[in-house]
Amino acid sequence: MRVLGCTVLGCTVPSSLLKSWEGHLAAPVQPFFVSHALAENLGVWPRWTRAEFSALGLPLSLTDTFTCYAVPTAVPWVLLLSGPAFNTLPEQLRAALLREQLEHGRGRVESAAAWAGRLPAGAGRLHDASTDGLFLWWPSLWQTLSAASRRGVLLHLLTEDRLPHRxxxxxxxxxxxxxxxxxxxxxxxxxxxxxxxxxxxxxxxxxxxxxxxxxxxxxxxxxxxxxxxxxxxxxxxxxxxxxxxxxxxxxxxxxxxxxxxxxxxxxxxxxxxxxxxxxxxxxxxxxxxxxxxxxxxxxxxxxxx
Structure with a gap:
């Protein structure tokens, strides 16, 4: 679906830029910061220490989108999961992963109830994709939203706690x-x-x-x-x-x-x-x-x- 350009905080944003931002927000691979106990329960999934994760040199856009810098250094492990990999986990483990991300301060763990009022047309999809009422912007979910809804999500994110250009x-x-x-x-x-x-x-x-x-x-x-x-x-x-x-x-x-x-x-x-x-x-x-x-x-x- 085509994404239209728009004005954000008094700045003109072309559609090509909005499209690249969609890729930052609905990233196909996302980081998960986990405790020792949860890492053991997750089993054989590859995991990185915090130092090893930093050494990967992943794009800064990923670090900023998911506020990796806000996660306390005491949280020892990082997993990198795709949407399909995340969805293969048992529901109980998915819920535990999402709860830990909220506790640790990792960004973009979303509440289906909070977004239902902002995106009434997509509320059912958000609820269906949620675990214990929480969800992530995986590409598979993102692409089910209309162009207007996707733009609405981006505009909300871009204008949160920002001054307008004057x-x-x-x-x-x-x-x-x-x-x-x-x-x-x-x-x-x-x-x-x-x-x-x-x-x-x-x-x-x-x-x-x-x-x-x-x-x-x-x-x-x-x-x-x-x-x-x-x-x-x-x-x-x-x-x-x-x-x-x-x-x-x-x-x-x-x-x-x-x-x-x-x-x-x-x-x-x-x-x-x-x-x-x-x-x-x-x-x-x-x-x-x-x-x-x-x-x-x-x-x-x-x-x-």
Whole structure:
């Protein structure tokens, strides 16, 4: 079935991008984090230690979709199961697996009752696919939903706890300044990455002209070296071309955004494919990243005139 493009959080999303997101959400193989006791009950299924699972180098989109980073390190084992493999398990083991995923914080374990109100046309299918009222978005279930229902699921996921992109509110005069001094802002603003990895650091660097930075998973080290070479400390948060950086209570770099002037900021909230590159209000960003013990500092990009 064809998936239509749409507008999400003020960003225009083409149908091809929505289709790739379907593959992230309804992944054909999914991770399951299990205790020693449950692993023994599952028998001969291959399992990985947490270190071995990390070493597999699976796509970041999988890690983000299923919030693997939220699962406590004390949970010792990981299984990788396909939908058909999961469904061959006895119902009692399927239920135990799903309960443990909820307990451990693995994402996208869904409640049939919760989704019945959002997708009334597909409520029966969700209930039939559930075990103890819980289900997973396997491709076999996903493809039974209408195009409108699939888009509704994606829109709910994409807009959950996200700020809207407000580029349409930026004045033409400011856009003219941006086009003249930081032209990559227009290219980036109001777009989503196709997959996880591109993050806040790469978005800031790319907006300031660093090649390919918006396509890469930029870690703190490369970003800090670029910032040290490209900027100098500033006393103001709201000048066009000011890079804002947040450090946590332990001094670790956690977030970065680019001030555009006029009370506007370009940012990407996270490395996840769920987070757009967006223009938002400076007060919104300062409030959103106002964590206990965190500090924000300003750095004037040297190419800014």
């Amino acid at each position: 580029g349409a509110e930026v004045t033409q005069a400011l856009w003219a300044d941006l086009d003249a001094r930081l032209p990559d802002v227009r290219r980036l603003a109001g777009t989503f990455a196709r997959k996880s990895g591109p993050n806040c650091f790469g978005t800031v660097m790319a907006a300031c002209g660093a090649p390919l930075a918006d396509e890469l998973w930029i870690h703190q080290g490369p970003f800090t070296r670029w910032l040290d070479a490209s900027s100098h400390p500033s006393d103001t948060h709201d000048n066009l071309g000011t890079v804002l950086v947040w450090h946590d209570a332990h001094g670790q770099l956690q977030h970065a955004a680019l001030a555009l002037g006029g009370g506007w900021v370009l940012q990407k909230d996270a490395q996840s494919w769920l987070a757009p590159r967006q223009i938002v209000g400076l007060p919104e960003v300062l409030d959103r990243w106002n964590e206990p013990g965190w500090t924000v500092s300003a750095h004037a990009f040297m190419h800014e005139t």
